[in-house]
Amino acid sequence: MKTEVDIVEFNGGNVASVEYCLERLGIRYRRVNADRQPDGSRPLLMPGVGSFGGVMNALSKDGLDGTITKLVRNGTPYIGICVGMQVLFERSDESADIPGLGLLRGRLVRFEAEKVPLIGWTEVRAAQASYDDGFVYFVNSYFPQPVEESVTLYMADYAGNFCAAVKSGNITGFQFHPEKSGTFGNALLKRTIEDACRN
Amino acid sequence: MPVATKSKVCKRIIPCLDVSGGRTVKGVSFQNLRDVGNPIELAEEYERQGADELTFLDISATVEQRNTLPEMVEKVASRLSIPFTVGGGVRTLDDALNLLARGADKVTVNSAAVQSPKLINEIAERCGSQCCVVAIDARRSSTGTWEVLVKGGRESTGKNAFGWAKECVERGAGEILLTSWDRDGSQQGFDLELVKLFAKNLPIPVIASGGARDPKSFIDVFVEANADAALAASIFHDGIYTIAQVKSQLQEAGVPVRPC
Numbered sequence: 001m002k003t004e005v006d007i008v009e010f011n012g013g014n015v016a017s018v019e020y021c022l023e024r025l026g027i028r029y030r031r032v033n034a035d036r037q038p039d040g041s042r043p044l045l046m047p048g049v050g051s052f053g054g055v056m057n058a059l060s061k062d063g064l065d066g067t068i069t070k071l072v073r074n075g076t077p078y079i080g081i082c083v084g085m086q087v088l089f090e091r092s093d094e095s096a097d098i099p100g101l102g103l104l105r106g107r108l109v110r111f112e113a114e115k116v117p118l119i120g121w122t123e124v125r126a127a128q129a130s131y132d133d134g135f136v137y138f139v140n141s142y143f144p145q146p147v148e149e150s151v152t153l154y155m156a157d158y159a160g161n162f163c164a165a166v167k168s169g170n171i172t173g174f175q176f177h178p179e180k181s182g183t184f185g186n187a188l189l190k191r192t193i194e195d196a197c198r199n
Numbered sequence: 200m201p202v203a204t205k206s207k208v209c210k211r212i213i214p215c216l217d218v219s220g221g222r223t224v225k226g227v228s229f230q231n232l233r234d235v236g237n238p239i240e241l242a243e244e245y246e247r248q249g250a251d252e253l254t255f256l257d258i259s260a261t262v263e264q265r266n267t268l269p270e271m272v273e274k275v276a277s278r279l280s281i282p283f284t285v286g287g288g289v290r291t292l293d294d295a296l297n298l299l300a301r302g303a304d305k306v307t308v309n310s311a312a313v314q315s316p317k318l319i320n321e322i323a324e325r326c327g328s329q330c331c332v333v334a335i336d337a338r339r340s341s342t343g344t345w346e347v348l349v350k351g352g353r354e355s356t357g358k359n360a361f362g363w364a365k366e367c368v369e370r371g372a373g374e375i376l377l378t379s380w381d382r383d384g385s386q387q388g389f390d391l392e393l394v395k396l397f398a399k400n401l402p403i404p405v406i407a408s409g410g411a412r413d414p415k416s417f418i419d420v421f422v423e424a425n426a427d428a429a430l431a432a433s434i435f436h437d438g439i440y441t442i443a444q445v446k447s448q449l450q451e452a453g454v455p456v457r458p459c
């Protein structure tokens with residue numbers, strides 16, 4: 001695969017920040033959406049703005065949920081950011097009635113802290129080999145609780161330790177915003193995309 | 200679930216740039232820039248210097264000047280790898296949507312929200328609370344509390360600032376940008392009593408603004424007054440201190456900050 005990605009665009013999503021970041025990194029992209037569905041020839045990049053329920057509703061309305069699930073189960077790499085990562089899981093306490101894509105087992109739970117959402121920078125610690133610790137920017141009220149701990153890629157601490165990123169097979173997901181996390185975050189996103197395109 | 204512990208979230212240092220007609224209004228004393236009036240170059244330089252976020256305040260006097268804001272936002276968004284907030288031009292939901300669509304991460308609303316509080320609900324519902332920062336300009340009143348000022352501090356409303364902040368929270372504000380009008384531009388330190396009242400009693404982050412003088416100002420506003428972030432302009436624009444100097448002293452004082 002060349003270093004190119006398909007950015008999933010759906011009603012209510014905002015792809016601008018991610019696209020600007022890819023341009024800075026010199027990574028080519030095109031948008032896929034309801035009218036121009038992905039075909040699995042490039043990794044899928046799922047940006048994240050909004051709520052779990054809002055995003056899942058938009059994906060199913062656009063018929064993208066089934067397409068994405070099928071492609072990913074067949075091996076197409078998936079890179080999710082924020083809510084784009086959250087929808088990988090089975091369900092979220094944020095939108096109890098709406099199921100996620102279910103590509104990873106587990107659910108999203110809400111922070112129990114003085115201030116929610118978490119808005120700001122904190123350190124993430126790598127849980128898998130060859131990844132570095134660093135500081136990244138979070139904007140979230142919910143975080144993942146994967147059933148299998150081995151999928152955890154990064155951990156962070158906010159009113160207790162929480163899973164901040166996941167990586168399992170062809171799936172990678174960041175709860176934080178790598179495109180907004182300075183040099184470290186941009187490099188992490190670039191590495192993730194390059195790894196995905198290499199496979 | 201674990202009880203809320205002292206979180207290690209970094210305190211944020213946020214330089215603020217006043218812009219008008221696509222240019223920064225006040226000179227900035229960086230030596231190494233070709234164009235010290237160019238907000239995009241300044242933004243990149245502040246990012247290099249270790250700013251955690253940036254805020255742009257549009258203080259345009261004319262419609263023509265204000266119309267250049269979205270384009271500036273787009274250019275900033277294409278170059279910056281840290282979050283940035285835009286304010287000063289937001290009177291309606293459409294204004295907010297326009298700036299967010301161009302790449303701003305957050306917008307601030309001030310006088311327009313006081314005039315029409317449902318604007319906060321509209322932005323929060325449509326874009327998410329995290330995109331909606333309500334800026335509150337506060338001045339001490341004779342009764343020992345603080346009142347809300349609007350229109351760039353020119354008009355007093357008689358509204359209690361803390362009460363207004365609580366209403367903003369209920370309406371969906373994601374953060375409060377709290378400016379002490381008594382301290383703004385004074386370089387006498389932040390109004391710690393004001394910031395503490397808000398930061399300790401509101402369930403959303405409070406960004407302190409007004410009065411930054413030296414690294415100790417920042418230590419005090421974070422440690423004593425519990426602010427989540429601090430906004431500053433002259434102290435950085437005039438080259439009095441660098442972000443690195445401020446963060447270094449914060450680290451020595453045990454305050455969690457993102458390393459430069």
